[in-house]
Amino acid sequence: MKTRKAVWLLALVAALLASTMAACSKDSNGSGGASSKGKVTLEFIRWSNGPALDAEETDKIKRFNESHPNIEVKMTLLPWDETFRKIELSLASSKPVDLFYWDVPAYAWYKKGLFKNLQPYFDKSLNMSEFDEKLFEPLKFDGENMYIAPENYQTLLFYYNKSAFDTAGIDYPNGDWTWDDVLDAARKLTVSEGGKTSQYGFDAASLGVWWSWMALSWAQGGNIIADVHEPEAVTLDTPENAAALQFLQDMIYKEKVAPDVATKDANGMNFQTGKLAMYVGGDWDLGTLKEITDFEWGVAPIPKWGDGRATPYFVGGYVMAENTKHPDEAWEFIKWAMTDNQETIAKQQSWIPVHNPSREKIEAPEWAPEGYLEARFEWLKDGRIGDIYHLKWREANDKYMTPMQDEIFINGGDVKQALAKAEKEINALLQSE
Incomplete structure (x- = not known):
């Protein structure tokens, strides 16, 4: 009896072990539990x-x-x-x-x-x-x-120096502002004495890349491509693009309310120094700008062109x-x-x-400047992707788009000629084998 009972107990233990092994095996095949993969x-x-x-x-x-x-x-x-x-x-x-x-x-x-x-x-x-x-x-x-x-x-935001606006006695920018309002304010905010400018009203050069200056063209109904996915051609030489770039170039060379790139770089002119009263920059600039203690500042949506507005997003x-x-x-x-x-x-x-x-749960943080919530989130209504997806676009941008923008913003060259030249060059590249 004792031998028979021992054999029975051994058989029971073996069955239990087999059952446990089967369960573990089942878990390892994805039916439950952690898996034999481990972490x-x-x-x-x-x-x-x-x-x-x-x-x-x-x-x-x-x-x-x-x-x-x-x-x-x-x-x-x-x-x-x-x-x-x-x-x-x-x-x-x-x-x-x-x-x-x-x-x-x-x-x-x-x-x-x-x-x-x-x-x-x-x-x-x-x-x-x-x-x-x-x-x-x-x-x-x-x-x-x-x-x-x-x-x-x-996305992009419109930054402004509240202290400079207060000194000039100008109302702060808001969601109703147009680019004409920007120009008018820039004239009043530009401070010059003895032929030397200590404060410029606006930084037009901050819009010197296609995905930022296109905000002014998009707002007019313009574009440079029919589709962001592998466009066969670009259309740079258009009335909308020319108007947008001419407006920005004129702020530098005609109106003299924005510094040219050489002047800006040589004099360390940026928004943080208080030498530029307004500029367009990424919302990613907020982390740096919130450390400013020398003056008060605020943000607003990208200005309209007439009744239209378009805001680049990424x-x-x-x-x-x-x-x-x-x-x-x-x-x-x-x-x-x-x-x-x-x-x-x-x-x-x-x-x-x-x-x-x-x-939708976001509330303005303690450090947030005036206009923060509107500027940072209202763009969702009029956002336009600031990218082009094409195997040759980076080459096109480096070889032709950037030199075109440099010609307009740095050299003060003819806007329409620069657009026409870059359009021809880029299309030849896009359509090449």
């Missing part, structure tokens, strides 16, 4: 934005990792140019990076099929009524599917590598960044959340 490590690369923003990024990764014990995101922060070299090398390797941060130069890798199509994840996991889908449309590179997961928006977000070995875990991080973490972004105020419910 998954995701490699993530992005560029550095300076100490304050980098600290927010590091904190974000830390909070995600703490709330997702089965996933560890390892972030590598690099200088901007080095970031894209590192990503390119990684994507060509046998163990590519899982996630990286998006910017336009990466479009070339989309064309090589190195981006994961995220649309199935969007359809399955996100409530798109909580986002402004129209602002995501430019990121549907094939016209149908999302290849970038947006995390934040950036999108920060994530790319999942097509060959990542952990797509579900990578999506878990992306989804968290687009939803759960959006309220933290709203509180930090460094970036504009893409998640509407989170953004």
